Amino acid sequence: xxxxxxxxxxxxxxxxxxxxxxxxxxxxxxxxxxxxxxxxxxxxxxxxxxxxxxxxxxxxxxxxxxxxxxxxxxxxxxxxxxxxxxxxxxxxxxxxxxxxxxxxxxxxxxxxxxxxxxxxxxxxxxxxxxxxxxxxxxxxxxxxxxxxxxxxxxxxxxxxxxxxxxxxxxxxxxxxxxxxxxxxxxxxxxxxxxxxxxxxxxxxxxxxxxxxxxxxxxxxxxxxxxxxxxxxxxxxxxxxxxxxxxxxxxxxxxxxxxxxxxxxxxxxxxxxxxx
Amino acid sequence: xxxxxxxxxxxxxxxxxxxxxxxxxxxxxxxxxxxxxxxxxxxxxxxxxxxxxxxxxxxxxxxxxxxxxxxxxxxxxxxxxxxxxxxxxxxxxxxxxxxxxxxxxxxxxxxxxxxxxxxxxxxxxxxxxxxxxxxxxxxxxxxxxxxxxxxxxxxxxxxxxxxxxxxxxxxxxxxxxxxxxxxxxxxxxxxxxxxxxxxxxxxxxxxxxxxxxxxxxxxxxxxxxxxxxxxxxxxxxxxxxxxxxxxxxxxxxxxxxxxxxxxxxxxxxxxxxxxxxxxxxxxxxxxxxxxxxxxxxxxxxxxxxxxxxxxxxxxxxxxxxxxxxxxxxxxxxxxxxxxxxxxxxxxxxxxxxxxxxxxxxxxxxxxxxxxxxxxxxxxxxxxxxxxxxxxxxxxxxxxxxxxxxxxxxxxxxxxxxxxxxxxxxxxxxxxxxxxxxxxxxxxxxxxxxxxxxxxxxxxxxxxxxxxxxxxxxxxxxxxxxxxxxxxxxxxxxxxxxxxxxxxxxxxxxxxxxxxxxxxxxxxxxxxxxxxxxxxxxxxxxxxxxxxxxxxxxxxxxxxxxxxxxx
Numbered sequence: 128x129x130x131x132x133x134x135x136x137x138x139x140x141x142x143x144x145x146x147x148x149x150x151x152x153x154x155x156x157x158x159x160x161x162x163x164x165x166x167x168x169x170x171x172x173x174x175x176x177x178x179x180x181x182x183x184x185x186x187x188x189x190x191x192x193x194x195x196x197x198x199x200x201x202x203x204x205x206x207x208x209x210x211x212x213x214x215x216x217x218x219x220x221x222x223x224x225x226x227x228x229x230x231x232x233x234x235x236x237x238x239x240x241x242x243x244x245x246x247x248x249x250x251x252x253x254x255x256x257x258x259x260x261x262x263x264x265x266x267x268x269x270x271x272x273x274x275x276x277x278x279x280x281x282x283x284x285x286x287x288x289x290x291x292x293x294x295x296x297x298x299x300x301x302x303x304x305x306x307x308x309x310x311x312x313x314x315x316x317x318x319x320x321x322x323x324x325x326x327x328x329x330x331x332x333x334x335x336x337x338x339x340x341x342x343x344x345x346x347x348x349x350x351x352x353x354x355x356x357x358x359x360x361x362x363x364x365x366x367x368x369x370x371x372x373x374x375x376x377x378x379x380x381x382x383x384x385x386x387x388x389x390x391x392x393x394x395x396x397x398x399x400x401x402x
Numbered sequence: 403x404x405x406x407x408x409x410x411x412x413x414x415x416x417x418x419x420x421x422x423x424x425x426x427x428x429x430x431x432x433x434x435x436x437x438x439x440x441x442x443x444x445x446x447x448x449x450x451x452x453x454x455x456x457x458x459x460x461x462x463x464x465x466x467x468x469x470x471x472x473x474x475x476x477x478x479x480x481x482x483x484x485x486x487x488x489x490x491x492x493x494x495x496x497x498x499x500x501x502x503x504x505x506x507x508x509x510x511x512x513x514x515x516x517x518x519x520x521x522x523x524x525x526x527x528x529x530x531x532x533x534x535x536x537x538x539x540x541x542x543x544x545x546x547x548x549x550x551x552x553x554x555x556x557x558x559x560x561x562x563x564x565x566x567x568x569x570x571x572x573x574x575x576x577x578x579x580x581x582x583x584x585x586x587x588x589x590x591x592x593x594x595x596x597x598x599x600x601x602x603x604x605x606x607x608x609x610x611x612x613x614x615x616x617x618x619x620x621x622x623x624x625x626x627x628x629x630x631x632x633x634x635x636x637x638x639x640x641x642x643x644x645x646x647x648x649x650x651x652x653x654x655x656x657x658x659x660x661x662x663x664x665x666x667x668x669x670x671x672x673x674x675x676x677x678x679x680x681x682x683x684x685x686x687x688x689x690x691x692x693x694x695x696x697x698x699x700x701x702x703x704x705x706x707x708x709x710x711x712x713x714x715x716x717x718x719x720x721x722x723x724x725x726x727x728x729x730x731x732x733x734x735x736x737x738x739x740x741x742x743x744x745x746x747x748x749x750x751x752x753x754x755x756x757x758x759x760x761x762x763x764x765x766x767x768x769x770x771x772x773x774x775x776x777x778x779x780x781x782x783x784x785x786x787x788x789x790x791x792x793x794x795x796x797x798x799x800x801x802x803x804x805x806x807x808x809x810x811x812x813x814x815x816x817x818x819x820x821x822x823x824x825x826x827x828x829x830x831x832x833x834x835x836x837x838x839x840x841x842x843x844x845x846x847x848x849x850x851x852x853x854x855x856x857x858x859x860x861x862x863x864x865x866x867x868x869x870x871x872x873x874x875x876x877x878x879x880x881x882x883x884x885x886x887x888x889x890x891x892x893x894x895x896x897x898x899x900x901x902x903x904x905x906x907x908x909x910x911x912x913x914x915x916x917x918x919x920x921x922x923x924x925x926x927x928x929x930x931x932x933x934x935x936x937x938x939x940x941x942x943x944x945x946x947x948x949x950x951x952x953x954x955x956x957x958x959x960x961x962x963x964x965x966x967x968x
Contacts, residue, residue, distance in 0.1 A: 159648035160597055162631055167594040224638065225536040227524070265502075266419040266426075273433020374506055378513035385517040389525075392574075393534055395581035397567050398589055398605075 139205045147212040154216045168217040169394070173387055175210040179203055180380060204246050211239050231390055234383040241376040248372065252365045255319070261358025265366040271359055276307035279352045282345045289341040295349070298334045302327060303353065310360050317364040324357045424504040428496030437475065440498035448496060450489030451475060454482075525574055531561035539635055540642040551612075566608040566635075580604070597652045605630055618958035621674045622667035622694055624659040627652075632954065650948040651700050660696040667694040674959055679897065686711055686892040687719065695898070702946045703939035708931045711895050717924040721875040722889035723847075726917040726927065737768060744911040754904030759891060762786075766873075774843055774867045775829065778802075780809040783843065783867065788883040791870070795840050799826060844884045847871035895928050899951040909937075 157164060182203040185193060193199075214235055223232040256262060263271050283299035286292075310316075311323055328350055335346055425444040427435035436448045451471050458465035467483035471491075481490045500508070524533040538544070549562045563570050569580055584604075609629040610617050617629075632649045633642055653659045667675070672690065679685045688710055699706050710716070728734070734742045747765040748757045760766075762785050772783040781801065784790040794801060802822040806812040812821055833839040846869025870876050875887040912918055914929035938946040 157595075159646050161595055162597075162649065162652070163589065163594045166589055170591075170594070221537075221637075223536070224538065225636075226533045228536050264419055266421050266430075269430050269433040270435070271433075276433075370502055374509055377506060378510045381510055382513045382517040385514065385521070389521055392578055392581045395584040395589055396569070396577035397534075398584050 135201070139201060143205045143208055146209055150209075150212060150216060158219070165217065165219065166394070168213060168219075169391070172210065172213050172217050173391065175206060175213060176384065176387060179207055179210060180384065183377065183380075204242070207239065207242050214239075227386075227390070227393070231383070231386045234379055234386055238376060238379045238383050241372055241379065245372040245376055248368055252369055256362060256365050259319075259358055259361050261355055261362055263359060263362055265363070265370065268359060268363050268366075272307070272310070272356065275352050275356050275359065279303060279307050279349055279356075282349050282352070286342045286345045289345075290339040292339065292342070294334065294337050295342045295345055298331070299349070302330050303349070306353065307356055310363050311357075313364050313367070316357075316360040317368060319361065324353065327353050421501065422503060423501055424507075425498040426501050428498050429494075430499070436493050436496070444498050444500070446495050446498055448493035451479070451491040451493060452483075452489050454484075454487050454489055456487060531563045531570070535561060535563065535636070537636040538639045540637065541640055542642060543635060544639070566605055568608060569604070597656070609633075615957070616955040618956055619954055620663070620694070620956065621670055621959065622663045622696075624653070624662035624666065644945075644947060645949045645954070647701055647947040647949075650952075650954070654948075655698060655700040657698050660698050664693040664696040667696070668692075676959075677897070678957065679894070684890060684893045685897045686895045688716075688897075702931075702948065702950075703935045706931055709896055709899075709928065711926055711928050712930050716926055718892075718926055720890050720892075720923050721887040722891070722923055723873050723875075724923045726920040726925075728921070730912075730918045735769075744915075744917065748911070750903055755900075755902040756893065757903065759893060770867075770873070772867050774839075775825070777828065778805065778825065780805055788844065788870070788876075788886045791843065792840060792883040795836065795843060798829070798836075802826065842869060843867075844870050844876050844886075845878075895926075896951075900953065901951065 154164070154168070161167065182199050185191075185199050186196065189196070218232075223229050279299065283296040283303075286295040306323070306327060312320075315323065331346055331350055331353070335343055338346055423439070424442065425440035427439050427448075428446070429435050438447050438449075441447050452469055452475075454467040455470050456465045457468050467485075467487045469478035469482050469489070471478055471489075479491060484490055524530065527533075542548070543566070544562075548565065551565055569576060606628050613629070631652075632645045635642065637643050653663075675690050675694070691710075697707055729742055729747075730744075732741070736742075737746055740746075747760050750756070751758050758764075762770075767785075771779075772785055773779050773781060774783055775781045784794055799822050802825045803818050806818050806821045810821070812818050829839065833842060848868035870884075870886060874889070877885045877887070879885050906914075914933055915927045917927050920927045935946070936942055937944045938950065940946075
């Protein structure tokens with residue numbers, strides 16, 4: 128399976144490079160030959176953009192037997208990169224300087240950049256999420272977090288009658304309860320910072336000296352829950368990023384399409400040898 | 403992040419999440435969402451944990467209410483339903499929140515609304531022109547005069563766009579119609595992949611309203627082209643970009659169009675192609691080729707023909723006798739302490755583009771004096787008219803008397819007469835008669851004829867007067883003064899092209915003009931096309947565009963009308 132994916136990726140990369148090189152070569156040949164080449168590259172660009180937006184429609188129609196979603200995603204990514212090449216050819220070495228064209232170009236660049244960012248994190252983060260463990264569906268994370276908190280609270284409470292001491296419960300209240308109460312720092316979790324976890328586990332290890340044998344067993348279990356909570360926090364941050372980039376990519380895509388259609392109207396209405 | 407391979411936390415797998423729902427229970431953030439969840443419209447539907455079931459045994463009238471809480475929720479509660487059959491565990495109401503997907507949809511709608519709203523405001527507002535202007539205009543179309551002209555037009559002028567885009571004030575709906583029309587006509591798909599799509603567009607009348615005189619190319623043009631086919635605006639401030647070579651090659655590289663142009667040209671009277679020169683400017687005489695200028699040309703370096711002035715049979719018809727090789731040879735005496743060079747005679751005009759016309763007074767007399775009497779350097783023949791020369795020669799005693807008074811300071815009548823007598827006697831000794839002197843002056847060419855020369859070289863080697871025929875074509879006319887054919891030196895050798903000498907100062911004259919080898923006036927020593935290609939070609943890297951030398955626009959003949967928009 129892995130080999131097949133690598134092969135498919137190699138084929139797609141080769142196709143992308145070949146298509147880009149062929150497009151650039153052909154464009155160089157006919158750049159000065161066809162005075163209205165800008166209109167042609169513009170139509171190709173618009174067609175590619177509409178093709179790319181079809182991926183969103185495909186996601187909404189999962190019941191249709193239109194190839195696998197994975198294949199659509201891959202095609203979306205590679206066609207997107209090729210679209211960026213066509214965009215550069217459409218610009219023909221001239222940076223947009225007007226307000227309207229500036230906004231249009233900014234939208235295109237933003238959509239492309241967010242797409243590339245999304246593609247990159249879609250490749251990087253899932254591997255890290257698998258490595259980190261504690262995988263859980265994003266929608267279930269609050270429930271899991273609550274469950275972990277309840278388990279931790281139960282452990283702390285259970286230790287009081289067992290040890291006839293409140294050392295572990297006090298430690299929980301003082302150091303750990305806030306950790307379980309809510310998600311910890313988004314960016315530090317995403318960056319994989321161990322600072323908070325190490326500090327908590329270090330404090331717990333120090334507290335262990337004052338615990339009875341019965342409490343130590345609970346403390347070990349508590350340490351395990353702390354690790355799980357930390358992993359869940361990472362899962363939450365990573366999945367938020369994996370979902371969050373679409374908050375830029377998809378809305379700006381619609382803005383780009385609207386501006387593109389107006390652009391098509393303007394360049395046709397005020398046509399005058401644009402090149 | 404914790405250590406690797408932390409096992410996933412336990413989870414109640416009987417739950418089934420639906421991320422595509424628009425609303426989620428408000429208690430989700432606390433980790434305890436209700437089972438039923440919000441309605442599709444985002445209303446909380448929480449009531450109680452179960453709907454108790456009434457169990458009626460045989461013979462019972464009231465029956466017993468039984469808790470129906472599912473096993474996954476903890477099973478039947480210990481307390482059981484209320485006596486009235488309601489569940490005792492009411493689920494607290496919440497305020498449902500939007501799912502991520504729904505929030506993303508909101509952002510999408512907001513961006514769409516912002517885009518549409520922003521565009522409506524921008525396309526209908528006061529800053530419309532500035533907003534849709536793709537790039538600054540060239541300096542030619544932004545000056546105060548241009549804006550003034552635009553201001554004279556009806557409707558708001560904004561940035562002056564209306565001066566060219568007359569339809570800009572018609573509104574977005576009209577733009578849409580125009581766009582559809584353009585897409586069906588001049589911008590239809592076939593035209594996008596064509597080298598000849600330059601049908602007249604709706605902007606051309608605007609161009610021609612000011613540049614009417616620039617709309618003519620040649621009478622035999624096969625197909626009129628749009629101004630905007632070659633000239634691009636909105637390319638930034640400064641001058642408009644030069645017309646690319648390919649735009650000319652669109653037609654001149656197309657055999658079909660050239661054949662059509664040749665056919666049209668053949669059917670037209672030659673007078674239609676007469677090109678008026680600037681007053682006072684002498685053009686190198688040439689005839690229009692039978693087929694006109696319809697040879698297929700793709701670029702200057704590849705298949706541009708040799709300049710017609712250099713084609714076989716072409717001769718400089720100037721009757722003046724001149725030998726460039728002699729004048730550039732090293733044995734010529736110094737002029738003002740410097741060896742003779744091209745610039746000694748050929749000086750650029752005020753524009754620097756062309757050379758001033760060579761004249762005897764400016765460029766020849768310094769070396770070639772008209773001193774016909776070896777003993778009197780001041781006695782100079784007049785130049786320019788043979789009748790004057792003859793009159794001068796026939797009044798020599800008076801000329802000598804004037805010379806004595808003006809140049810030698812001999813004022814006494816007796817001394818003057820003595821001086822005149824001496825000079826005349828000396829002259830007679832040499833030439834024997836006045837008729838012979840006239841013949842020598844007019845017809846001697848220093849090589850053959852009555853004598854080899856009238857005066858010869860002086861001690862410094864300076865050329866003295868050898869006779870008019872030394873340089874000129876002199877024809878006897880009986881008793882009248884001989885006819886000296888006036889020299890005709892062309893000011894423009896390549897009248898279909900422009901040239902700027904000042905742009906070529908890094909190159910020595912003889913690099914392009916083979917003057918050092920030219921011994922006859924009839925030699926054409928203009929640069930060849932190949933010598934130009936040395937620099938203006940792929941090898942030299944200098945711009946080789948057609949507009950470097952040629953201009954598309956020509957003055958139209960009388961009665962010509964510009965083409966109309968399609």
